[in-house]
Amino acid sequence: MQVRRQFLCTNKPTILLTPIKSKELKSATSVTKFLGLRNKNALSRKVLAHTFSGHYLFILQLMLMYQIQEVKRLHKMTIVKVLLSKTEDVVKILKDNDVQIVYSMAKVEPFDKGKSRLKSHFKQCRKFYILNHIVRECTKKRKVSNTSVYYVESRKAWYKLTINEMRQPTNYSYTDAAKDSKYQMEMKARMDLRN
Known part of the structure; x- marks a missing residue:
């Protein structure tokens, strides 16, 4: 098979298209007989393509x-x-x-590459086990939009309540806080000893 491939590849950069029963063509001579040619030189001139190369070209x-x-x-x-x-x-x-x-x-x-979609696009809706009912097309699972009045007012109220708890000093470190607590405990112990 390698000899046949080399013969066909080196002579012409085109493809020989054989029928589905190409296993019957076992050698280059059987290819010449199949095409009705007299010799290998005629084969190299008339053959347009071969199925053994990696590239599949049109006529x-x-x-x-x-x-x-x-x-x-x-x-x-x-x-x-x-x-x-x-x-x-x-x-x-x-x-x-x-x-x-x-x-x-x-x-x-x-x-078209755009037509190929992910499998997640075709997930079936769990609320309705109907055939071809896709999650993205379901009307029951719509979320509350961020532009609604209730959502905006509740966010503002929550922000006003929690703003003081969220703020911390900029130069605050937890090691300093630990040192301060130890110092305060020592001071309390000394005060107790004096009394």
């Missing part, structure tokens, strides 16, 4: 028709992701609907 005609930036074959699948430079090309391909790649028809679908 030369497709490359001439549209301005393609990147072509990527999805792992172990017969789906190809194509990145186009112009929106006009995207519209053209979607209007064509089907693009023929040598032997098979490829259905064209737009690929």
Whole structure:
């Protein structure tokens, strides 16, 4: 298989598209027989692509028709992701609907990263165990907004009550407080001894 891959990769930077039963093509000679060519030189001139390379390219005609930036074959699948430079090309391909790649028809679908969402987006609401009832769309779980009159007035009242407790001197340290308490206890002990 390595020899076949090297042969196809070194001769042309394009892809040979074989049918689904590609396991039957065990050698380069069987590929030439399959294509109906007489020798390996004819194979190197006429073969457009091969399935053994890491890159999966469209036929030369497709490359001439549209301005393609990147072509990527999805792992172990017969789906190809194509990145186009112009929106006009995207519209053209979607209007064509089907693009023929040598032997098979490829259905064209737009690929949008924005459509892929997290699983948390589709969490089912626990109040209503109804099918397709999503937490974000539930009307029963709405929180009180911060702009409501009750919320603002209660915050102001709470702030006025607790403002004195929250304030502390800026140069306050807990070690000084501990020293002060020890000093006060010593002074009380001395006063008791005098009396």
